[in-house]
Amino acid sequence: xSTRELTCIGCPLxxxxxxxxxxxxxxxxxxxxxPKGDAYARxxxxxxxxxxxxxxxVEGGVCPMVNVKTASDIPKDQIFxxxxxxxxxxxxxxxxxxxxxxxNVAGTGxxxxxxxxxxxx
Amino acid sequence: xxxxxxxxxxxxxxxxxxxxxxxxxxxxxxxxxERDKELGGIxxxxxxxxxxxxxxxxxxxxxxxxxRFIAQVAERGIAYKLNTMVMDISSDKRVTAMNREDGMFxxxxxxxxxxxxxxxxxxxxxxxxGFRPAGIFSAGTAQRLVNMEGYMPxxxxxxxxxxxIGLIMARRMTLExxxxxxxxxxxxxxxxxxxxxxxxxxxxxxxxxxSHTVVDIEGKKRVEAVTIAEVGPDRKPIPGTEERYTxxxxxxxxxxxxxxxxxxxxxxxxNPVTSGPVVGDNLETNVEGxxxxxxxxxxxxxxxxxxxxxxxxxxxxxxxxxxxxxxDARTVEILPVDGVRYTVPKFxxxxxxxxxxxxxxxxxxxxxxxSIATYFDDELIARxxxxxxxxxxxxxxVLDKKKLGDYPNLNKITIxxxxx
Numbered sequence: 001x002s003t004r005e006l007t008c009i010g011c012p013l014x015x016x017x018x019x020x021x022x023x024x025x026x027x028x029x030x031x032x033x034x035p036k037g038d039a040y041a042r043x044x045x046x047x048x049x050x051x052x053x054x055x056x057x058v059e060g061g062v063c064p065m066v067n068v069k070t071a072s073d074i075p076k077d078q079i080f081x082x083x084x085x086x087x088x089x090x091x092x093x094x095x096x097x098x099x100x101x102x103x104n105v106a107g108t109g110x111x112x113x114x115x116x117x118x119x120x121x
Numbered sequence: 122x123x124x125x126x127x128x129x130x131x132x133x134x135x136x137x138x139x140x141x142x143x144x145x146x147x148x149x150x151x152x153x154x155e156r157d158k159e160l161g162g163i164x165x166x167x168x169x170x171x172x173x174x175x176x177x178x179x180x181x182x183x184x185x186x187x188x189r190f191i192a193q194v195a196e197r198g199i200a201y202k203l204n205t206m207v208m209d210i211s212s213d214k215r216v217t218a219m220n221r222e223d224g225m226f227x228x229x230x231x232x233x234x235x236x237x238x239x240x241x242x243x244x245x246x247x248x249x250x251g252f253r254p255a256g257i258f259s260a261g262t263a264q265r266l267v268n269m270e271g272y273m274p275x276x277x278x279x280x281x282x283x284x285x286i287g288l289i290m291a292r293r294m295t296l297e298x299x300x301x302x303x304x305x306x307x308x309x310x311x312x313x314x315x316x317x318x319x320x321x322x323x324x325x326x327x328x329x330x331x332s333h334t335v336v337d338i339e340g341k342k343r344v345e346a347v348t349i350a351e352v353g354p355d356r357k358p359i360p361g362t363e364e365r366y367t368x369x370x371x372x373x374x375x376x377x378x379x380x381x382x383x384x385x386x387x388x389x390x391x392n393p394v395t396s397g398p399v400v401g402d403n404l405e406t407n408v409e410g411x412x413x414x415x416x417x418x419x420x421x422x423x424x425x426x427x428x429x430x431x432x433x434x435x436x437x438x439x440x441x442x443x444x445x446x447x448x449d450a451r452t453v454e455i456l457p458v459d460g461v462r463y464t465v466p467k468f469x470x471x472x473x474x475x476x477x478x479x480x481x482x483x484x485x486x487x488x489x490x491x492s493i494a495t496y497f498d499d500e501l502i503a504r505x506x507x508x509x510x511x512x513x514x515x516x517x518x519v520l521d522k523k524k525l526g527d528y529p530n531l532n533k534i535t536i537x538x539x540x541x
Contacts, residue, residue: 067168116184
């Protein structure tokens with residue numbers, strides 16, 4: 001039996017969570033104050049994931065950059081592959097929140113979507 | 122001179138939420154004045170996610186969170202002026218502002234909401250020794266350069282201060298290809314949210330050195346190296362603990378200061394602990410008809426709380442415009458003691474306050490397994506256990522008007538941290 005101490009990142013409360021494991025099986029989760037914390041802890045010790053946010057260059061818009069995010073969380077070890085894929089990408093204004101700017105980023109099956117409205121110049 | 126019922130100074134999250142709630146409370150004549158070229162304030166450069174969990178039950182990026190409030194302002198047809206700087210607010214609520222189109226102009230308002238936000242503590246205010254080369258930025262300036270303007274401030278980075286913006290920028294610079302060598306924090310604990318330490322430092326193996334500060338900056342034209350040293354309990358550097366990091370950039374994330382120059386010129390009394398106005402339960406300052414909300418009042422940890430507080434300020438300002446000043450002279454002071462650094466509001470009017478009133482505050486150190494205790498005079502009213510409390514995170518107590526009705530002779534409310 002082993003234990004891992006985590007800080008939940010589900011929300012800004014940052015609950016201190018203790019996960020008890022039997023080999024690769026999670027046997028107990030304590031310290032969380034909501035179901036989100038339980039789900040986070042189980043995932044963090046087996047398959048950690050993150051939402052990635054970054055920026056992409058804009059052509060013909062009122063701002064030179066548009067901020068983007070992964071439409072859902074991607075495996076933690078794919079974060080750098082994800083931002084690498086955004087290098088050199090240029091988005092044409094007008095851009096609306098939710099527009100897909102790159103699909104299936106780094107083979108994760110997750111799209112990169114715009115997180116800001118950018119009107120055309 | 123133009124006339125408006127309500128002038129809101131600042132078009133960031135606080136100003137937007139205040140405008141929406143004042144309009145919904147029946148105030149037609151509202152003007153928001155914003156000095157930047159767009160509404161949304163600092164949220165526009167906060168591209169990380171995590172905003173709006175309380176307000177919208179989802180995790181939004183800063184611009185997404187702002188866009189929802191901007192849309193609400195647009196739907197209601199609330200007027201705003203961009204690229205406009207307020208120069209002065211008088212105690213009789215005359216607002217002097219200027220921009221390129223209108224030049225200098227005056228507005229007579231019936232009520233004013235202060236929503237100017239805060240600014241970062243600068244190198245000058247920190248008294249860091251060493252040369253003064255290029256390459257030293259506040260973390261927020263770097264954030265704007267990277268996220269909005271598309272420039273990289275540097276390649277090899279040292280960060281002083283572990284406030285949230287510093288932590289967020291440690292990750293952001295790393296993702297953009299920079300090497301963040303260390304984050305040094307003067308205090309023995311981080312000033313940022315725990316989740317940001319996990320997601321922004323631990324995820325990328327960036328070391329956080331608590332009880333450390335910058336003791337030297339090298340480089341004449343551009344930063345060439347930064348030396349940090351451990352500090353003792355007196356926060357003075359300990360000789361012999363110096364470590365030198367070669368780098369081209371130093372980011373400073375050493376605290377935020379509410380921006381209250383305008384408040385002062387209006388005669389608003391400030392609380393030296395928060396550097397923000399002293400307000401009562403309705404968020405009104407000592408100057409009748411001038412209200413405050415958001416980071417100009419006290420620096421918040423979550424924008425959701427800013428929106429809630431600003432909505433209350435908007436409602437209260439509407440109430441004032443329609444019905445005039447509060448009549449109940451009886452006020453009860455809230456005393457922050459034993460670890461509670463301050464409270465907002467600082468006093469309440471038990472007969473006129475909202476049915477449920479949220480009192481927000483911060484603690485002065487890290488407390489484990491302690492409780493937040495509320496006393497009406499010497500009687501313990503409520504005790505809430507908190508596993509961990511830290512200065513980086515706001516705490517709250519909710520006061521119940523009905524309960525207060527049972528204490529007609531109440532002199533003071535005390536909020537303190539106690540061993541559980």
